[in-house]
Amino acid sequence: MKKILVPTDFSEEAEHALKVAAQIAKKHGSEIYLLHMLEIPMQETDAVSSHAEIPEVMFFMKMAHQKFEDIMNSDYLNNLTVHEIVKADGSFNGISEICKEHGITMITMGSHGASGFKEMFVGSNAEKAVRNSDVPVLVIKNNHDDFSVDDIVFASDFKNDNKETYLQATEFATAFGAQLHLLMVNTASNFTTTKKANDRINDFIQDYSFKNYTINIYNDESVEKGVLNFSKHIDADLIGISTHGRQGIAHFFNGSISEDLVNHAKRPVITFKI
Template structure:
């Protein structure tokens, strides 16, 4: 892992993501890029035609740059190559635009408030938009983690053919984190599969890969989100991971707002891969 992108709004949630990013970077000799999206108040949006707003915009930008430089001096970022970037753009839109222009990142790490998903800049719909649109895996950090470990990586899926390509990335991350891979298929009243049918699907799926140590279970629950969270809690999962379809929708396994629900409601880190 050579390069990690960490968006920050200077909140404590973003700081928690930076601390995890530092731990991962030190383990893998990675570079960190800290990016702040300076979303200007509405009255400044017409700065090009309103010359009086330009000095105020530059003041905001300079303050953001100074804050990023102060973050760079924190002890836990010592011995890590850190680059700071400030851009004038909306939160999720700006992040996704930057990713498209700079696709050499291996991982994006974002901090999230969690349950309510409405009060901070990098939560709720903004996080969901980055998760849905990013071609790069996104790790969402929900709480402060003093010693980041991923010994148990939960991967929830329907194990359809479209999952095979992003699953290669899942295997790379399980190797990177030295994780045991816990595969799980959530069966709900609307997506029931017999035990024999589920095992047949997964056995055929994994037969195409050089698998590390892994386990597979079927977990029955009233809905997929609750099933993933409950399974992860019962099996001491360190990270919940799954694949998304991107802009159009989630796979037929992850319909509706499952991705957003997991990002907002899970207390564990969430790692997403785009199909």
């Protein structure tokens, strides 16, 4: 979490994400990279890359920098290192390229909640980039005056392709001093006995040193409902899930689970790429 990228369109929801990033940065000595991506037609983007002074582009660039100045004066950013990036990029690779260029270790983004990833606040191009992100993506739904994380639900099928994401989740939990609640949801169409489920989870985690966890088998109508209902039951601070790159959130757990999990969750969600 040493370098946190926060894409923004200067909306209230984006500011919620920035406030959370600021709290994390103060606790962990992180730097913040505040990014605004201009939605510019491809022909104009090409012109920008060749340093032509297009009036419309220059105007929106100037407006973005002015809004950055207002944000930089916010009290919650006092004593933090915040880098300002305005990028005119017509491709969805913009965020991924910035992550590689600056060594970003986490992305924090705002979301409406009801529409979730389909209306992330830097447009559809950023949505595609986030789905392909090689670093964890923290999705913030609401304002958090005190963003503390004590209980994290890590939902998985606990098969081998999720081991890398589990390692990322344990590192995140360790940084926050949080407890991981390992969750496997049982459904009627994909039922596993409690013994087999416990054995699978124990086999999955046996090679890891992380010990601050609980093991939970939860029965529900669907995996999505199970994750949401269990998280509500323990009043979790955060839900952690795995993503499969381009297939995004709709294809974790080796199956096809709706993005409604992220859209309907009322609490923050963090995604880890498999």
